Amino acid sequence: MTAIRLQINGADVADDVPPRLSLADFLRERRNLTGTHLGCEHGVCGACTVLVDGAPARSCLMLAVACDERRIQTIEAFADDPVMQALRRNFHQHHALQCGYCTPAMLITARDLILRRRAGSEREIRDGLAGNICRCTGYTNIVTAIAAAAKELGTEAANA
């Protein structure tokens, strides 16, 4: 067991973890943050994507011990985030999910694309989503929703 201290969704957390424990399992099993999903557990499906120190990362490919002193944000963290609010609204309006398994990580990835200004065209959005697999939607509505959110946020910024 190794002692770690980290910040999860704004709260300071201390725990003892076995080094083999992934960040994803730590979040789900120890912190009950089950919005972070596990698909492939080897970095391909993207369902476990969270933010580590503000940048998207695969929580299945990070050991919890290696997150000592880091700042983690999961899908449960974004209630007051304007970009996430726009994305959620547009995912709803454009029916951008079916089973919902990939959705939390789709939202986190989409938010990162918008913030890095990589959601300017359908091509760019599709490239940016390549690391997040959805087996229901065929991606069309997800791409539409992200493009709509990006446009909405861009317009809001221009009017501000």
Add this chain to the structure above:
Amino acid sequence: MKAPAVDYVRPKSLAEAVDLLSQHPREARVIAGGQSLVAMMNLRVASPGLLIDISRLPELSLVSDDPNAVGIGACVTHAAIEDGQAADPSRGLMPRVAASLAYRAIRTRGTIGGSLALSDPAAEWPAVLTALDAEVVVCGPGGKRSIGCADFTTGVFETALAADEIIESVRIPKLSQDARWGYLKLCRKAGEFASALAVAVIDRTRGHSRVVLGAANGAPLVLDHTSRLLSNGGPEPRNAVAADLDRAADRHFDEFQRNLHIVAAMRAVRQVLQ
């Protein structure tokens, strides 16, 4: 699956990391971003007894910029290179390569040194850094040494790194103002490992021209005929690429792979000549 049980240490200096590694040469593995190693552990392909986490060693995140070369610390991430946070010796080639590598959520953790140390045959950096004539600076119990990239990767997941050595940085000569490069990665989906990968660099001022194939069933394959043809500004190099592939008889390409490599090399060369 879940990773097997393992011990974990986070040394405070590179010297301490090298010391730990030389004490446990068989069971220890160095971990930086872990974007391949943790996946391999989850798949139970790798089961190290001890992980030595070097990801926060300040000396491995340094970027040095001198008149002739840029040194990039082993733990600089692909995303930092993509975003231009590290000085770019390559006139845009390295940021372009970094952006083509896996997915953003991998690039934010994965490191240039980790990519070299693993030397997956389909990985981008071994081929690209070979084309740029970079040197890998490694640190072991006896001190530092430099290994030319062309000699660093020796085969499929095999390198010239000794069991007790850790990559410190990569030293990349700066391309001249009139240098040109071409880069082509063929894969069926953005972010996948390459089915074929070609890099062409010509820097007449420095007398350097090199065309390299990645994803070539082994170490990066330097195409000697094609590189010479490129330095002469020669015609379309299909025959030269084919001759280079014929010379690499140990690589065993089927007809489809062979054609992919030829197409990738020709398109990369065409980008240089345009």
